[in-house]
Amino acid sequence: MAQYFRPRRSMLYVPGCNTHYLERARTLHADSVILDLGDPILVERKEESRDNVVRFVNEGGYGSREVVVRVNDLISEWGPDDIKAIAKTKVDAVLFPNIESREDVLTALSLLDAAGGSHLPIMVMIESPIAVLNAKEIAAASDRIVCIVMATSDLISQLHARVTHERSAILTSLSLVILAARAYGHAVVDGITSDFKNMHSFEYACRLGRDMGFDGKSLVHPAQLAYSNDAYTPQTSEVSHAREIIAALKEANEQGKGTVVVNDKLVERHHVRAAERLLKLNEMIKTLEESHV
Numbered sequence: 001m002a003q004y005f006r007p008r009r010s011m012l013y014v015p016g017c018n019t020h021y022l023e024r025a026r027t028l029h030a031d032s033v034i035l036d037l038g039d040p041i042l043v044e045r046k047e048e049s050r051d052n053v054v055r056f057v058n059e060g061g062y063g064s065r066e067v068v069v070r071v072n073d074l075i076s077e078w079g080p081d082d083i084k085a086i087a088k089t090k091v092d093a094v095l096f097p098n099i100e101s102r103e104d105v106l107t108a109l110s111l112l113d114a115a116g117g118s119h120l121p122i123m124v125m126i127e128s129p130i131a132v133l134n135a136k137e138i139a140a141a142s143d144r145i146v147c148i149v150m151a152t153s154d155l156i157s158q159l160h161a162r163v164t165h166e167r168s169a170i171l172t173s174l175s176l177v178i179l180a181a182r183a184y185g186h187a188v189v190d191g192i193t194s195d196f197k198n199m200h201s202f203e204y205a206c207r208l209g210r211d212m213g214f215d216g217k218s219l220v221h222p223a224q225l226a227y228s229n230d231a232y233t234p235q236t237s238e239v240s241h242a243r244e245i246i247a248a249l250k251e252a253n254e255q256g257k258g259t260v261v262v263n264d265k266l267v268e269r270h271h272v273r274a275a276e277r278l279l280k281l282n283e284m285i286k287t288l289e290e291s292h293v
C-alpha cells in the first residue's frame, strides 16, 4: 500500500509497451517505478501496453519498490478502460496525468472507485500553467492523494519557455506546487530531465530540487538513478547533526531551557521535528536498499 511518508528519491518511468524494460525495472534501484500507459505510448500500442502492465503488476517481482501505474487522460479513449484494468491489480497507486482542478481529482477518484479501486491511493500530475495556479485546490481535494508529481516537460512547452541548466523559467511553478503539497501533507516529486545523457545538468537539477524541498525526482533512464538516489539521501553529516541536535535540545529542555546552541547555530523545537523526520527517512532508505536483490 502506498504511503505518504516513504522514500521516493527516484521515480522511474517505464513504458508499458516495452516488456524488457518492465522486466529490468524489477532489478533497478528505483524507489518507485511508474509503469506507463500514458502519452509516450503509441496509439496503436495502447491496449497491448495495458495488458503488459496488468500482467507484470500481477506477477509482482518489484520487491519493496513502490509500483505506480500512469493511466491515460481521463477524457481520452483509453483512460477509463485503463482505470478499470488497473483498479483490480496489486498496484500501490494510480498516477493521473493532466490534473488541472479539484473537479479533475474528484472525477479520477469516482472512476477509480466505480472500478473497484476505492482502496487505492492516487498521485496527480501537474503539467500546465492552470494546474500550477490551481495547485492548492488540487492538493486540498482529497487525502487519498499520496504524492504530487511535477510534469516539467509539458509545463515548459506550455509556458513557451526554454530548458536551461538553472531551470529559471519554472522555479516559481516548482515552489508553488511544493507549497501546496506541504500545506496539505502530500509528498511531492520533481519532473524529468529530458537531456538524460547530460549528467552535469542532471546532478545540478537533483540537488536544486532537494534544496527546494522535493522528496525525489522523476527519471527516464536507469543511468539517472544513482545521482537522484544520492542527492535525496540524507548525508552522513546531516544524520550525525540530526542526532546531535535531538540530544542537545532534550538536555536543554531538562535544564528548563527551550533552545540550545549547537555548532554556533540556534536549535529550536522545529529543528528537532525536522531532524526526527530525517532520521526516520534515513532508516526507511536503509531498509529499502537492503531489500534490493
Ligand SMILES: CC(C)(COP(=O)(O)OP(=O)(O)OC[C@H]1O[C@@H](n2cnc3c(N)ncnc32)[C@H](O)[C@@H]1OP(=O)(O)O)[C@@H](O)C(=O)NCCC(=O)NCCSC(=O)C[C@H](O)C(=O)O
Pocket (backbone or CB within 6 Å): 012, 013, 014, 015, 020, 021, 022, 024, 025, 036, 039, 040, 127, 150, 151, 152, 153, 154, 155, 191, 192, 220, 221, 222
Ligand atoms: C530514453 C530511452 C529510449 C533510452 O533507451 P535505451 O536506448 O534502451 O537506453 P540504454 O540502452 O542506454 O539502456 C540501458 C539499459 O537500461 C534499460 N532501460 C532503459 N530505459 C529504461 C527504463 N525507462 N526502464 C527500465 N529499463 C530501462 C535498457 O533496456 C538497457 O537494459 P539492458 O538491455 O538489459 O542492458 C529509454 O530510457 C526510455 O524509453 N525511457 C523512458 C522514456 C519515457 O517514458 N518518457 C516519458 C515519461 S516522462 C513524461 O512523460 C514527461 C511528463 O509527462 C512531463 O510532461 O514532464
Ligand SMILES: [Mg+2]
Pocket (backbone or CB within 6 Å): 039, 127, 151, 153, 154
Ligand atoms: Mg506530460
